[in-house]
Amino acid sequence: MERIERLRVFLIESPIAMARLQGVGNVKGTVKRVLVEATSTSGLVGWGEAAPWEVFTGTAEAAFAAIDVYLRPLVTGAPVNRIRALTRAMDKALVGHGEAKLAIETALFDILGKRSGLSVAELLGGRVRDEIPLSFSIADPDFDADFARMQAMVPAGNRIFKVKTGVKPHAEDMAHLEAIRDAFGETVDLRLDYNQALDPFGAIAILRDVDRFRPTFIEQPVPRDCLAAMASFAAALDTPILADESCFDARDLLEIARLGAADAVSVKLMKAGGILKAQALMAVADALHLPGYGGTLWEGGIALAAGTQFIAATPGMSLGCEFYMPHHVLTEDVLLERVPNRNGRVIVPTGPGLGIEVTEQSVRGNARILAEA
Ligand SMILES: [Mg+2]
Numbered sequence: 001m002e003r004i005e006r007l008r009v010f011l012i013e014s015p016i017a018m019a020r021l022q023g024v025g026n027v028k029g030t031v032k033r034v035l036v037e038a039t040s041t042s043g044l045v046g047w048g049e050a051a052p053w054e055v056f057t058g059t060a061e062a063a064f065a066a067i068d069v070y071l072r073p074l075v076t077g078a079p080v081n082r083i084r085a086l087t088r089a090m091d092k093a094l095v096g097h098g099e100a101k102l103a104i105e106t107a108l109f110d111i112l113g114k115r116s117g118l119s120v121a122e123l124l125g126g127r128v129r130d131e132i133p134l135s136f137s138i139a140d141p142d143f144d145a146d147f148a149r150m151q152a153m154v155p156a157g158n159r160i161f162k163v164k165t166g167v168k169p170h171a172e173d174m175a176h177l178e179a180i181r182d183a184f185g186e187t188v189d190l191r192l193d194y195n196q197a198l199d200p201f202g203a204i205a206i207l208r209d210v211d212r213f214r215p216t217f218i219e220q221p222v223p224r225d226c227l228a229a230m231a232s233f234a235a236a237l238d239t240p241i242l243a244d245e246s247c248f249d250a251r252d253l254l255e256i257a258r259l260g261a262a263d264a265v266s267v268k269l270m271k272a273g274g275i276l277k278a279q280a281l282m283a284v285a286d287a288l289h290l291p292g293y294g295g296t297l298w299e300g301g302i303a304l305a306a307g308t309q310f311i312a313a314t315p316g317m318s319l320g321c322e323f324y325m326p327h328h329v330l331t332e333d334v335l336l337e338r339v340p341n342r343n344g345r346v347i348v349p350t351g352p353g354l355g356i357e358v359t360e361q362s363v364r365g366n367a368r369i370l371a372e373a
Contacts, residue, residue, distance in 0.1 A: 002080045002115070004108070006039040007072055011064040012367035014300065015331045018140055031298040032060035032370070034100070035334065035363060036067060038107040040080050046110030047358045049303035050099035050270070056245065056297055057099060057270050066100035068373040075104055080115065083108050087274055098248075098273020105274045106306045106354070113353030120309035120354055124279065127312040131345040132294065133320035135160035135191065136328065143176050149328075150184070157343030160189045160320055162219070166197025170206055177213040186214075193219035196245050200229035204236060211239050217264055217293075217319075220244040230261035240264050244295055249277065250284045257288045264319060266295035269303065275310050286316045294321025301326045301335035305354040308339060312348040321346060332366040334358055 013030045034050040050063040071090055078086045083105060090101045109120045121127040136153060138161055140146040150161060161180070165173045180190060192215045198206060200222045207221060217240040222229045224245035234241040240263035247253050247262070248271040256262050265285055272278035282292050294311050296304070304323040311317040326333045327341050336357040340347040349355025363369070 002044075003041050004038050004075050004078050004080060004111075005041045007067075007075050008037045009064055009067045009373045010035040010037075010363060010367075010369055011060060011371040012334075012363070012369055014333070014367055016298075016329050017331050018145070018329060031330075033298070033300055033303075034060050034063045034067065034103060035302060036103040036107050037358075037360075038075065038104070038111060040111050040115075042115075044080075044111045044114050046107035046112075046114065046353065047302050047356075048103035048106030048110065048306070049300060050103040051297050051299040051303050052099045052270060053297040058097065063097060063100040063103070064371060064373075066094060066097040067103065070094045071100060071104055078108075080108055080111050083112065084276065087276060098277075099270045102269050102272075102274050102306075105276070106302070109275065109306075109309075110353040117352050119350060119352060120275070120306065121313040121348065124275070124309070124313035127348060128315045129312055130348050131342075132308065132311050132323070132348065133160055134158065134324060134341055134344050134346050135162050135320050135322045136324050137162045137164055137193070137322060138176070138180075139164040143172075147179065147183075150180070150188075153344075154184055154188065157345075159187065159344050160191065162191040162193050162322065164195065165192045165210065166194040166221070170209070174209060177210060181213050189216050190214070191216050191219065193244070194221040196220055196223045198222050200226050203229065204233060207233055207237060211237055215239055217242040219266065220246060227256060227259050227261040230256075231259045234260055234263055242266055242293060244268075247281075248272065250281045253281060253284045253288070253290075257284075257290075262290065264291045264293060267292045267317065268295045268297065269307050269310065270297050270299070275306060278310055279314055282314050282316045290316075291319050292317040293319035294323065296322050296325065298329075299323075299325060300330060301333045301338060301356060302354065302358060305335075305339055305349065305356045308346055308348055309354060334363045334366050336362050
């Protein structure tokens with residue numbers, strides 16, 4: 001039986017090209033991530049990535065330790081074709097640390113795909129889409145810089161833009177939204193994301209104001225635990241409310257459904273803690289007729305390849321994705337070749353496994369390695 005023989009873990013840091021200002025926390029300078037390389041007894045190599053964000057899901061240092069100290073003994077010697085058995089064992093051995101478990105699950109899927117000649121999407125049931133509409137986030141502290149980016153991106157086929165609102169004063173948000181609608185009219189699919197920034201007290205007046213710019217959805221206007229407020233906005237506005245920080249897993253979604261607190265959900269592999277768990281979450285969303293959106297934290301190419309394969313094989317993920325980091329934010333990435341973005345869409349790779357190539361050299365040459373084990 002083919003088993004995992006060796007596991008290597010890298011804590012890396014990558015510089016980013018533009019500062020990102022978001023309700024819940026700001027990012028500038030660098031982002032940290034954890035990469036996992038698993039090698040099977042027949043010499044097949046699979047890669048996975050944990051990209052936590054400390055204000056959202058946890059820290060990269062904690063993910064590194066979780067993999068190196070607590071999960072390594074379970075993974076070493078595990079059969080490569082028993083992914084569910086391994087994820088169950090990981091859940092039993094370690095609470096939380098979803099990103100660490102995702103990284104290992106991803107590496108096993110990558111190996112299983114290379115072993116069978118199938119893509120991860122095929123292992124998940126086969127693709128229902130070959131391209132995924134790409135959303136770019138308007139989150140630069142310098143709005144004019146983002147506006148200039150839009151002026152280049154819209155003619156290149158990009159249509160979806162998500163404005164990070166609630167960080168700057170409301171009047172500034174209004175001016176920016178007006179500038180975008182004035183310049184691009186209805187050619188852009190405009191979405192708003194407050195990243196929990198609003199106080200529930202008085203929030204509805206602000207949301208009614210921004211609603212006049214006809215956003216496709218308003219994402220997470222209030223803190224994650226304010227489900228009653230979310231429900232009141234969903235009832236008061238025609239514009240759909242999308243839950244992000246409020247919804248990590250299927251259990252969260254059941255509570256959101258019970259209260260009517262959202263009309264759509266942002267699914268992130270880092271929140272769900274696994275590709276199979278994200279599909280389980282979407283099974284619940286499908287039963288409720290809530291569409292899914294492919295959200296991100298600060299993932300690099302490996303994690304976004306996993307997300308791309310997941311969305312390709314999950315019909316309910318119909319609202320597109322925001323997998324723009326390797327092309328726009330990270331100044332370097334560890335993939336030999338990036339997953340292509342064309343005409344404002346992510347093109348789903350067709351090769352086996354994740355459909356990407358990573359080597360030890362491409363990791364060492366393109367990331368600052370803070371620790372390895
Ligand atoms: Mg969000």
